[in-house]
Amino acid sequence: MAFHTLGCKLNFAETSSIARKFEDNGYSKVDFADAADVYVLNTCSVTENADKECKRLIRNVKKLAPQAIVAVIGCYAQLKANEIGQIPGVDIVLGAKEKFNLPHYINNLSKSEVAQVYSCEIGETDVFISSYSAGDRTRSFLKVQDGCDYTCSYCTIPLARGKSRSDSIDNVVAQAKEIAAQGIKEIVLTGVNIGDFGFTQTSQTEKKQETFLELITALDKVDGVERFRISSIEPNLLKDEIIDFVAQSKKFVPHFHVPLQSGSNGILKLMRRRYMRELYTERVARIKQVMPHACIGVDVIVGFPGEAETEFLETYNFINGLDISYLHVFTYSERSNTDAIAIKNVVPVHERKERNKMLRILSVKKQRDFYNQHIGSTRKVLFEAENKNGFINGFTDNYIKVQIPFSVDLINTMKDLYLQNINEAGLVSATPVKEIEVLVSK
Numbered sequence: 516m517a518f519h520t521l522g523c524k525l526n527f528a529e530t531s532s533i534a535r536k537f538e539d540n541g542y543s544k545v546d547f548a549d550a551a552d553v554y555v556l557n558t559c560s561v562t563e564n565a566d567k568e569c570k571r572l573i574r575n576v577k578k579l580a581p582q583a584i585v586a587v588i589g590c591y592a593q594l595k596a597n598e599i600g601q602i603p604g605v606d607i608v609l610g611a612k613e614k615f616n617l618p619h620y621i622n623n624l625s626k627s628e629v630a631q632v633y634s635c636e637i638g639e640t641d642v643f644i645s646s647y648s649a650g651d652r653t654r655s656f657l658k659v660q661d662g663c664d665y666t667c668s669y670c671t672i673p674l675a676r677g678k679s680r681s682d683s684i685d686n687v688v689a690q691a692k693e694i695a696a697q698g699i700k701e702i703v704l705t706g707v708n709i710g711d712f713g714f715t716q717t718s719q720t721e722k723k724q725e726t727f728l729e730l731i732t733a734l735d736k737v738d739g740v741e742r743f744r745i746s747s748i749e750p751n752l753l754k755d756e757i758i759d760f761v762a763q764s765k766k767f768v769p770h771f772h773v774p775l776q777s778g779s780n781g782i783l784k785l786m787r788r789r790y791m792r793e794l795y796t797e798r799v800a801r802i803k804q805v806m807p808h809a810c811i812g813v814d815v816i817v818g819f820p821g822e823a824e825t826e827f828l829e830t831y832n833f834i835n836g837l838d839i840s841y842l843h844v845f846t847y848s849e850r851s852n853t854d855a856i857a858i859k860n861v862v863p864v865h866e867r868k869e870r871n872k873m874l875r876i877l878s879v880k881k882q883r884d885f886y887n888q889h890i891g892s893t894r895k896v897l898f899e900a901e902n903k904n905g906f907i908n909g910f911t912d913n914y915i916k917v918q919i920p921f922s923v924d925l926i927n928t929m930k931d932l933y934l935q936n937i938n939e940a941g942l943v944s945a946t947p948v949k950e951i952e953v954l955v956s957k
């Protein structure tokens with residue numbers, strides 16, 4: 516079997532869990548570029564040109580293994596089930612709810628001219644299915660929440676993934692222990708809107724049973740996991756209690772990823788985001804007040820309709836003035852079924868691209884400044900597994916990417932490193948603290 520994932524960490528976690536189900540049933544996994552009997556493509560609704568990407572991957576599969584079964588699942592499969600079913604070579608399409616039953620469908624499927632399409636109304640997607648990734652043995656993406664009840668005007672995720680719902684704290688803790696037992700040292704908590712953690716059912720009348728703060732408090736006590744990272748959290752849900760908890764925790768790392776999307780209040784309103792830029796400033800200030808070394812990543816969308824030069828510069832200057840560490844820049848693109856496509860004053864595509872470029876340059880500058888602030892300090896680095904042309908990469912707790920000469924003994928280990936300088940690749944060169952101690956004593 517071969518799997519390919521498009522999109523976010525949540526999709527990776529889900530693909531990984533679905534693949535494990537197959538492996539438990541005796542299937543073996545191969546690379547997507549190799550010949551296989553079954554190919555599974557887990558799609559994303561946010562990916563630019565999702566349909567073209569889908570078609571391209573399926574064409575490759577058809578050339579490689581014409582008799583293989585092709586299954587398309589996930590967010591894009593939920594949104595455009597019938598269209599995907601028409602793509603030549605596709606045998607089965609499974610939407611948001613059905614994708615977790617893929618092994619059952621595959622066991623009962625044979626190749627035919629017409630694709631089978633199973634995609635229920637998104638309102639019926641009300642159960643939470645736990646998932647985690649366990650690919651590289653260093654870091655695991657653990658799904659704690661799914662779906663979203665917000666109505667941001669540009670977003671298709673609520674249509675693709677349904678209402679907000681969560682795992683129970685007990686189950687997340689059990690999964691974290693299972694992950695730790697496999698020797699994985701870092702867990703990244705993932706979801707669509709993880710700050711909204713707590714609804715165990717989709718019903719709006721259901722009382723919120725548990726909170727994100729309770730979740731991280733429980734996880735902090737799990738033995739065997741060295742680090743927890745919170746993947747991305749809405750600024751309006753990143754309360755002081757959460758920031759303060761992370762500040763005193765030995766396991767939750769000082770790294771936050773907080774979507775901003777625009778630094779213009781007018782655009783934030785058009786986007787139907789649930790905060791104004793002033794709140795964002797407060798959050799960044801609070802994080803830096805209690806964790807001056809914290810890394811803060813920011814999502815931003817450029818070229819949203821109504822974003823004239825003035826609004827873009829407002830965003831640029833706002834971000835430039837914030838003590839943040841890097842940006843993820845997205846170029847707005849029209850999505851059917853969203854309210855944003857009706858908003859006037861569309862930004863020309865070349866202008867969107869130009870703005871994207873400007874913010875990417877700003878991101879490089881911000882990241883360099885952040886890295887520079889830590890040169891000459893010592894931090895814990897968790898090394899990954901790959902040998903990259905004689906080097907091995909790892910991340911500090913506060914998400915500085917470090918590169919040192921490869922050694923097998925370093926794989927999946929945590930070391931205290933003295934951060935020396937930024938190398939040509941823009942990564943930080945470092946020396947193990949023990950080696951520095953030896954030099955000093957000589």
Ligand code: SF4
Nearest residue numbers: 663665666667670672
């Ligand atoms: S918070 Fe907004 S952007 Fe994020 S998933 Fe929900 S609707 Fe989409």
